[in-house]
Amino acid sequence: MSVQLYVDMFSQPCRSVYIFCKKNNIPFEFKDVALFDGEHFGDEFGKINLIRKVPAIKDGDFCLAESIAILQYLAEKYKTPDFWYPADLQKRARVNEYMSWQHMAIRWHGSKMFWLRVLIPKILGKAVPQDKLDAALEDLNGSLKLLEEKFIQDKPFIAGDQISLADLVAIVEVMQPVASGMDVFEGRPKLSAWRDRVQETIGKELFDEAHEKIFAAKETVATMDDSKLQVFKPKVMRLFL
Structure with a gap:
């Protein structure tokens, strides 16, 4: 029996779970949940995940939310190669x-930059103040520095010589501000080399497929019905401005 995978590929965590399933030949049924259409608030999705977030999975009668929990569950259920979620205590700890x-570092800061550069100008009908952009960029740069100096260091991958769930979770977050038009790899040869290793290990075709929707986001949002985005205005004002 295949797993039902509820995702919107605009979402970084959705892309990490999607890539993991495809790379490990985990059988799944793709269930597209259009966040901009509010489908995560519908009755059908509410039966899958009361948290109203993607990704989520349904495995028989078992439903599970939160991307990290999903990745760990799939790695253990399908006995994927050990390097993804190592049995070695210290490697798994890494x-x-x-x-x-x-969650509150590279994910938050990369997402915030994407919202400020792509979504918020469309929602509000005006550019984001420069001081807000500068502050967000400073936070993102701080997280990227920690990713390089604390987590990657001089290793090929975060947990050592082989790719792991950590690298998969990291790469989709790093690519989010890239989709807004930023080159986060400029002046960061260590981060760039790590990106190349992760992309090569995943496979360029799968990597590009998973990121196709987000790389088209600027064009998609530019042509989107303004009224569809107004539901996000309170969140924008509360969280970002």
């Missing part, structure tokens, strides 16, 4: 360390 840190 993976867990990164995945625990990233």
Whole structure:
């Protein structure tokens, strides 16, 4: 029986789970949940995940939310190669360390930059003040520095010589501000070399497929019905401005 995978590929965590499933030949049924259409608030999705977030999975009668929990569940259920979520206590701790840190660091700061550069100008009908952009960029640069100096260091990958769930979770977050038009790799040869290794290990075709929607986001948002985005205005004002 295949897993039902509920995702919107605009979302970084959705892309990490999607790539993991495809790379490991985990059978799944793709369930597209259009966040901009509010489908995560519908009755059908509410039966899958009361948290109303993607990704989520349904495995038989078992439903699970939160991307990290989903990745760990799939790695253990399908007995994927050990390097993804190592049995070695210290290597697994390194993976867990990164995945625990990233939520309010690289994830938040990369997402914020994408919102400020792509979504908020469309929602509000005007450019974001420069001081807001500068502050967000400073936060993002701080997280990227920690990713390089604390987590990658001089290793090929975050947990050592092989790719792991940590690298998969990291790469999709790093690519989010890239999709807004930023080159976060400029002047960061260590980060750039790590990106190349991760992309090569995943496979360029799969990597590009998973990021196709987000790389077209600027054009998609530019042509989007303004009324569709107004539901996000309170969130924008509360969280970003």
